[in-house]
Amino acid sequence: MQERIRQTEREINRDLLWPVLRIPWWFWGLVLAAALLVAAGGSAFGLEVNRGPGVYGVNRPTFWGFLIVNFVFWVGISHAGVMLSAILRLSQAEWRRPMVRAAEVLTIFSLATAASFPLMHTGRPWRILYWAFPYDFSRGVYVNVRSPLIWDPSAIFTYLTSSALFVFITLIPDLAVLRDRTTGWPHRIFSVLALGWKGNPRQWRLQALAGILLSALILPVFVSVHSIVSWDFGMAVSVEGWHVTIFAPYFVIGAVHSGVAAVATLMVVMRKLFRWDAYLRDEHFDAIGRLLVVVGTAWFYFFLLEFVFALLGREPQELALRELQVFQWPWNALFVLFLLTAYFIPVPLWLFRRVRRNLTLMFWTSILVNVGMWLERLIIIVPSLMRKQTFTFIWGVYKPSPIEILMVVGSFGLVALGLLMFSKVFPLIPLNEAKEAQVFMDEIRVGKRRVPAVVREE
Amino acid sequence: MARPSAVLGIFADADSAGRAVERLQALGVEEVEVLTGHPYPSGAFGEAPVHPRYHRFPTAGGLVGAGVGAALGVLLQAPPAGAEHVAILTLPPAAFLAILGGVLGGLAGGLLGLAVEAEARPAPYDPEITRGRIGVRAYCSPGQVGPAARALEEAGALRVRS
Numbered sequence: 001m002q003e004r005i006r007q008t009e010r011e012i013n014r015d016l017l018w019p020v021l022r023i024p025w026w027f028w029g030l031v032l033a034a035a036l037l038v039a040a041g042g043s044a045f046g047l048e049v050n051r052g053p054g055v056y057g058v059n060r061p062t063f064w065g066f067l068i069v070n071f072v073f074w075v076g077i078s079h080a081g082v083m084l085s086a087i088l089r090l091s092q093a094e095w096r097r098p099m100v101r102a103a104e105v106l107t108i109f110s111l112a113t114a115a116s117f118p119l120m121h122t123g124r125p126w127r128i129l130y131w132a133f134p135y136d137f138s139r140g141v142y143v144n145v146r147s148p149l150i151w152d153p154s155a156i157f158t159y160l161t162s163s164a165l166f167v168f169i170t171l172i173p174d175l176a177v178l179r180d181r182t183t184g185w186p187h188r189i190f191s192v193l194a195l196g197w198k199g200n201p202r203q204w205r206l207q208a209l210a211g212i213l214l215s216a217l218i219l220p221v222f223v224s225v226h227s228i229v230s231w232d233f234g235m236a237v238s239v240e241g242w243h244v245t246i247f248a249p250y251f252v253i254g255a256v257h258s259g260v261a262a263v264a265t266l267m268v269v270m271r272k273l274f275r276w277d278a279y280l281r282d283e284h285f286d287a288i289g290r291l292l293v294v295v296g297t298a299w300f301y302f303f304l305l306e307f308v309f310a311l312l313g314r315e316p317q318e319l320a321l322r323e324l325q326v327f328q329w330p331w332n333a334l335f336v337l338f339l340l341t342a343y344f345i346p347v348p349l350w351l352f353r354r355v356r357r358n359l360t361l362m363f364w365t366s367i368l369v370n371v372g373m374w375l376e377r378l379i380i381i382v383p384s385l386m387r388k389q390t391f392t393f394i395w396g397v398y399k400p401s402p403i404e405i406l407m408v409v410g411s412f413g414l415v416a417l418g419l420l421m422f423s424k425v426f427p428l429i430p431l432n433e434a435k436e437a438q439v440f441m442d443e444i445r446v447g448k449r450r451v452p453a454v455v456r457e458e
Numbered sequence: 459m460a461r462p463s464a465v466l467g468i469f470a471d472a473d474s475a476g477r478a479v480e481r482l483q484a485l486g487v488e489e490v491e492v493l494t495g496h497p498y499p500s501g502a503f504g505e506a507p508v509h510p511r512y513h514r515f516p517t518a519g520g521l522v523g524a525g526v527g528a529a530l531g532v533l534l535q536a537p538p539a540g541a542e543h544v545a546i547l548t549l550p551p552a553a554f555l556a557i558l559g560g561v562l563g564g565l566a567g568g569l570l571g572l573a574v575e576a577e578a579r580p581a582p583y584d585p586e587i588t589r590g591r592i593g594v595r596a597y598c599s600p601g602q603v604g605p606a607a608r609a610l611e612e613a614g615a616l617r618v619r620s
Contacts, residue, residue: 146535150551151551180585205510209513432497
């Protein structure tokens with residue numbers, strides 16, 4: 001399956017380090033565009049701090065709106081890193097090599113962006129410390145540790161820390177390459193960050209062990225983070241459409257679906273911008289497309305289960321909610337759009353090898369998935385709150401304000417800006433992975449067959 | 459006891475590096491390490507395989523972290539001092555915080571293990587190693603440095619440093 005090209009270490013260094021050592025012509029234009037989006041979102045948030053959370057569109061009974069939808073969306077995107085890096089590393093899938101670091105870095109920036117949204121949603125984020133920190137601050141009240149809203153920041157902080165460490169530890173050999181290729185203050189900084197890396201067998205063995213260890217440690221966090229986020233909704237007894245036990249696996253598999261699709265989008269962009277055709281080959285898009293078919297279909301199964309569970313009980317309030325989601329404007333249109341974009345357009349297309357190996361189609365289908373998954377979270381959160389109350393005369397309508405829309409748009413700029421800045425300082429494809437892959441290309445002849453000459457030790 | 463010295467030879471390919479390791483071992487140099495820009499299968503150059511006892515650190519850290527997390531989950535459910543009622547302790551918060559604490563503890567232990575087990579020490583190095591060359595470094599007594607350097611040159615070293 002591997003369609004590698006023979007390359008020397010110098011060629012690999014040159015190809016993968018050029019964005020770090022030189023400034024591409026398009027770089028500052030993209031940075032400016034991302035920065036403008038961030039500035040727009042930041043200005044919107046500044047206005048909210050000045051005027052109060054009344055500028056948001058949330059109101060009784062729909063107290064959670066676009067900002068919480070966006071929070072769940074970005075936590076979902078963050079699951080890409082663990083899926084592609086940790087799980088595929090532990091299963092020794094060779095095709096993961098060029099995409100692991102980009103996936104892990106996407107995890108970090110999307111998770112950091114996600115974590116900011118509940119803070120902004122509270123309206124007075126400077127008071128969040130009194131609410132989330134495990135200390136009573138002379139109020140005589142500790143945090144409610146039985147609430148998933150407290151497990152949330154713990155899980156997100158743990159996931160963010162472990163992902164950041166994962167990126168750093170796998171980055172150390174590449175930092176040594178940068179140390180040896182730079183002079184002046186960049187050389188001093190990379191020397192410190194490289195932690196004395198020399199490339200002896202002990203260091204390589206420790207690096208491999210640490211990668212396996214971190215992958216194994218991150219996996220329970222990977223499952224728990226989005227399970228806990230789902231329980232923000234699942235443990236809300238009073239909201240029909242939320243209080244259902246399927247939410248944990250449904251959210252986790254949905255997160256993997258959107259996260260892996262986001263990595264596919266990122267891979268196309270990386271291949272085009274950095275001219276990495278030799279590293280992000282058609283076979284990688286083929287493999288990620290096949291993974292998306294499996295993950296997407298599993299997600300769709302859980303979506304169907306969630307819907308069936310809701311209808312099976314035939315509770316009037318639950319049925320009223322589903323009637324709103326499926327039959328009433330504008331939710332009916334959004335519902336159809338969500339199903340088409342999240343599953344019925346991309347997944348059947350991905351069944352065809354020609355589509356999986358077509359970069360343009362992979363780019364647009366992966367973006368469609370994330371449009372659909374953002375709509376999925378919107379359809380879960382907002383209509384359920386609109387129909388939360390028993391009495392119909394206090395059913396609500398939610399209209400997102402321009403402030404919320406700008407903050408959502410700004411979040412995309414923030415993640416893009418983070419990725420661009422990272423690509424300017426560190427290589428987005430691990431050099432040692434690309435070089436190690438060359439070793440695995442060696443073959444020997446056994447009779448009339450050519451077989452791999454090198455096998456994995458672990 | 460004389461402080462060990464180190465001599466480094468830079469080679470263009472794995473075969474000549476392997477020959478250099480053989481020659482150094484024939485000279486009686488006990489500690490030879492091969493520096494590469496990417497991992498090779500262990501023993502690829504004839505050097506002794508390494509077995510760092512790394513697992514102790516994340517295991518210990520994980521156990522400590524899990525204990526701290528579980529304790530935090532229990533203590534945060536405990537009633538305030540002086541309260542007359544007894545709080546009902548539920549398992550899930552303690553379990554979740556134990557898992558998260560175990561992960562963070564395992565990470566901290568893993569980092570400590572990397573620092574301890576790396577056994578870093580000052581020795582000659584050449585930036586060409588990260589450009590595809592292979593370095594063979596011998597730690598030997600000062601009297602062996604000359605013969606070791608000659609052995610590296612005879613094996614085809616592009617450059618020898620000490």
